[in-house]
Amino acid sequence: MKKLLLSLTLISLISTNLFAQFPGGGMGGMGGGRPKETTPLPGTAQAAPKGSAKITGYIIDSAATKAVEFASVALIVKATNKPVDGTVCDDKGKFTLAKVATGEYVLAITFLGYQSKRVDVKIVNKNDEIDLGVIKLSQTSQILQEVTVEGQRSLIEDKVDRMVYNAEKDGTNKGGDATDVLRKVPSLSVDLDGNVTLRGSQNVRVLINNKPSTIVASSVADALKQIPSDMIKSVEVITSPSAKYDAEGSSGIINIITKKNTLQGLTLNFDSSVGIRGGNMSLNGNYRKGNMGFSLGGFGRATYNVNGDFVNTQIAKSDGTSTTQSAATRNNGLFGSYQLGWDWDINKTNSITASARYGARNQSTFQDALSTIIKRTNGTNTSTIRDVETKDNSGTVDLNVDYTHLFAKPQQEFSLSAQFSRNDRKNNFTNIIRGVPDSLSRITNINPSYNQEATLQADYQSPIGKTQMIEFGGKGIFRQVNSNFTQIGNSGSLDYDQNIAASYFSYTLTTKKKYSFKAGGRYEYTTINAIQTAEGGTKTDINIPSYGTFVPSFNVSKSLKGGTTLKLAYNRRIQRPSLQFLNPNRNASNPSNVTEGNPNLSPEFTNNYEFTVNTFFKNTFLTTALFMRNTTGSIQSVRRTVEEVGKSPYILTNYENIGNEDAYGMNLFGNVNISNKFQLGGGTDIYYSKLNNNRDTKNEGWVASFRMFGSYNLTKGWGLQVFSFYRGRQVQLQGSQGGFGIYSLSVKKDFLNKKGSIGLGAENFFTPNGFKINNSIESSTISQTSTNTLRNMNFKINFSYRIGKMTFDAPKKRKKSVNNDDLKDGGSEGGNGGGGQQQQPAATPAAGGGRPR
Template structure:
């Protein structure tokens, strides 16, 4: 007897829970602690963010590690009784080593002051490489570090996201987190209007060379915005905190994409400046496509619409910005940033169309042939500004954060299509042309406060205002008499959309049962006020409470288990709410729905993480997600459709609805294995089942999986190669099936000039010019099949150069928190 796909997922989930709970029960009861302080031997000041590594005596690899706090103190908990070696490291200092450290069960060993001696006051022309782990698992997020990602060199953010655990990316750049596409994207912990205009274009405009890390937050705490039922993805851009003048230049060229970036960092004493510019372009590519739709009308006639054509597409964009940091005193930091972003795309194509109607007996009633020419352009510009102030206090962990950020976007979209009929002859041409300029402004003001009440108990609280205002105009002309475009008042309109969100949260963090269990729980309240002058639309205000709870237990120094729950919401955006009918393609019309309610998601996750002595790592996350008032697109077929006095035939009308509920259950497995000192394997696998329950319709269930493999080999000290392969299975939805997706690439990198310069080669899908994508959509009276040939084959070369000098001297009298941090230091907090 064979298991169903749903049963397979549930068995996997059950086994994951059983193994984690079993490991939980077997945790050792009594362990010791190691404490101490790392101090600069010259200035006698504490060294913040120094790395403490714990080795079993005689071992060559550490089994645990921790960073010092801003004053140089550290505590390593849950250390089994035994003999150890302790090391302390920081960039620009000689390593300090303490041998034969004896830890007793239940005891606390204080190492006192560990002195670090500076290598030199100033290092000129020296490159110090600190290699961070590719994936770091934390209590509330997973961090992906792409610094050793060879196949993404010369690429963009989308190329890196394909490798990030728990994330899937389809061939069009659409991103899902644990199978959910409703993701809140941030840059350096802050929102940007660049994402609101076109997410796929925005992610394709950020060069991979500019990204320091990507944070994946599947169960955000109360401090984070509630938006995004799938979770949060925070893209951290490079921002060196090392004193001195340094920077980098990256250039790449290829058969499909070209980009370049420049990064400059200047820091002296308590003041630092970072400037960057990056630009990229996707070279024009041609994508053949065909669509075949078969439908029946009330009279029993069968209508067939066949469309076959090609589309040329190109894309370009740039990002630039300035960041200023000022450590006013050892307790007061001020940070300001301004960024300028642009991206755009241009597409044009020609489609041959044939529309036939036959009666029930098979007799031909009509046969219409036509050629449709289309053209579209999009341009988006945004300016982002932020000012933040952080105050720390004498009490460790007590701090106040104030942030003001504002993003201004100017977007313009234009499109044109004209249909000329070849059979029967004499039929007048039809067409439509429109321009769509718009402005988007988002402003956020937040205040966050953290108060340690006791050693193992901390309270966090804060409030936030989020104001979003959009102004949009659509000016439309229609072809009249087959020769002249004249204004079309029915398709010309403008609107103002204004949304205000008022939020407050309270969060508690505690360690209980003698540090056996760490708990973090919170509650966030968000009240949303939306006003829009859409025709015949009245959007209600609503208040939503968002709870979150995380339990974490350290099974050993190298293993931990986590159980979390969080509620998330997905507010319908202005595009989903706008009732305007888009008829740029008269046979495929789309519109919004002003009656949409916010989608709510309740997410449960059980995670297990284990690190091994020789560097291997495994992370297993089993998840269960239920969305209510699930927002999905639904397509309805019409023989004829009247819009503002005009009649359209053979039309598929797409609109978003709150369609009941959706349940997704599955498991994500990430593993990293250093096979040898030179050969490393990484894999990420997602298996999940999605069930949609829609009132009045049978439930639809679809199983999907994603598999990838990353293999990296070091041929010599400065030469390495990489292979990356990815497979996304097809998945059944409420009205059809999404296509599978196969992607693979090869890469090599040679470093020289003492690792300050490198040259890389990449090849993506080198053995096939196109990837074929077949999708289906069906309803009670129609069936549609779409086939696309997407160009993915590419070959490229990239160059990188790092320059400047580094000064690791610490300020004796007035040291701020950010001073002396390397590029791998802590990132800005996301909200």
């Protein structure tokens, strides 16, 4: 691998001022690092009489015994009742008030959804250090005609650099997988195959707990099926990543955060669900004693009775030959995921985390009585009936080790991360003509493949004064991809090695006038060695030149009075093709519609521009984002008619760097807490898409999707939630894909002081016969229309129970809060993305900088 040369100097970064009363409002910029000295509240710090005393403490939820992140803490002079200083808690619930003068004070603690609390504090000596220990806040509760009203956290939050969907607050997520959860997230869209798009682009990086996996690189859709919805805490959508993130992911990053527990003690959580379309079960345990924690968990999911049918008609424009196909379809699958996590705070400045995960999938798809009728203009018509079975099995191993060192200066950190990940996959199919025993009537394809990655990474960050931060680091990613395929007349293999060396620099500046700037640059150098082996063993070197990529990013934000924030962002991204695009295996499970990858693909490059306005007033949150995305060398599917001697004409789909793809659109989302019991929200994503292959093909049109949700908390632990989603027609280079809708209703009852719950869920119950999706393809050689029907009405029962008790012990030492966000993933259609800046769960590594896809 060639030596990487980097010289980066860039200025200014985003670090939006904190809204303390907005739930989970984020801690401002400073490079995503955890503040060790919390930020003064505006309007108080300058008025505070200065001394040498210090006041510290921890704010926790009295019922859930968990930290209340970012609660407001005001220091009030007891005699005058005027605030003279203040701060906000960090993500551990810790607050610190430094340089406090002697005197008698009242500490006023507030946070949305909680009862305010006042604590008397007396500073006698100028160097006193007052540790108030744990201070418990109770959720808002008032009795009105014997009805209890309780505060609740917003389902959707806007943080400094991301939109957050709090999945754990949505009861309709019980008994599903990550696919069901992502459909509810603003700006995201998930089709019926599980392919995810962000603002209309599938080139998105998907992370799990800030860490990618080779299962995601192979197929996002498959990875999502291995994550139970009950275990998802939140989903973060990052559309303008900073230079610290890997350059991949043209449209942005999706970071799935699973539930975590960093409290002391032992717990065991059991969740299960059974329905007419599938069922799942999970068991997860956590144990923490002192400065060491362990976690162990397992999850299994089965899908069954997923039935449908399709009708497809295509006409060859060269001679008018028409081909009509129809079949009944069935899908069954078994999915499993098992993980072991360990973390150890060696001392107040050093910590190690490690995790191991194994995921498995066994999925079968059937096309029963696949009827093919070919009508030629010369009158020679043919027809066949086939049975097709496709088996798609895989196993994935992820190993992570992370080390973090904290310096004496707050927010100064150094981290090292190492990861190994491997996905082994086998995709086979058998296609048999009914009633013909001859072996020539049987079409088979055996396609084992693997995707392996090893990563080493180092990151460093340090503040400059109180308003600036620098970050820099380096990373090496070493990938090996292999695909072997065996079929009659077309066997071979692909060996594809890709190495990436990267380094980055980022600078942050926050001003007194509530402006935040963040700018940076990342340089990545890529080398590729690819060999394709054809039938008979002939090897061909695929000449793909090495290339360097510089990726700049710039973000600026401004906090206005009244709870409004303005954000302006620009970034450049790269999208390298994944195995799903590269694999030269010719998949002919349907002989009339064949797909094939292209190992000669080049990466595509995207420029993203975004302007966002977020407003929070009274009980309403509203966000509006305008965006523009320009992509060159866009990787798109291209279809053409192939005629071979002795065979019927068929449509071949492969992938090419077609040219340009532009999108101009808007995301609009609103969320209102009508009362402490009743919450409504909804929004729309709409954009205009233009595709042009710089030859003779182009297409354009409007694309829109809509979502709505509501929740109502009844008395005595009962809750009701509804959700609906509609995805409109999708514009493609050679046609369009039809829209579809999904809706659900759930009711849940908590018992035994919320240790357990039981619930009922219903999905698409007004459409027992399923819904139809109409697709079309139009090119210079073919015209095709198809209708797919999916029957997905579902009823299910959910049950969960928690055993054990956790306690909150205020740490005696300065604790780490490392963000693992400099990450790389792959999309379901070969896409890749970045990372998040969220603290890691105890079950997974949590070192800064993170690991690649």
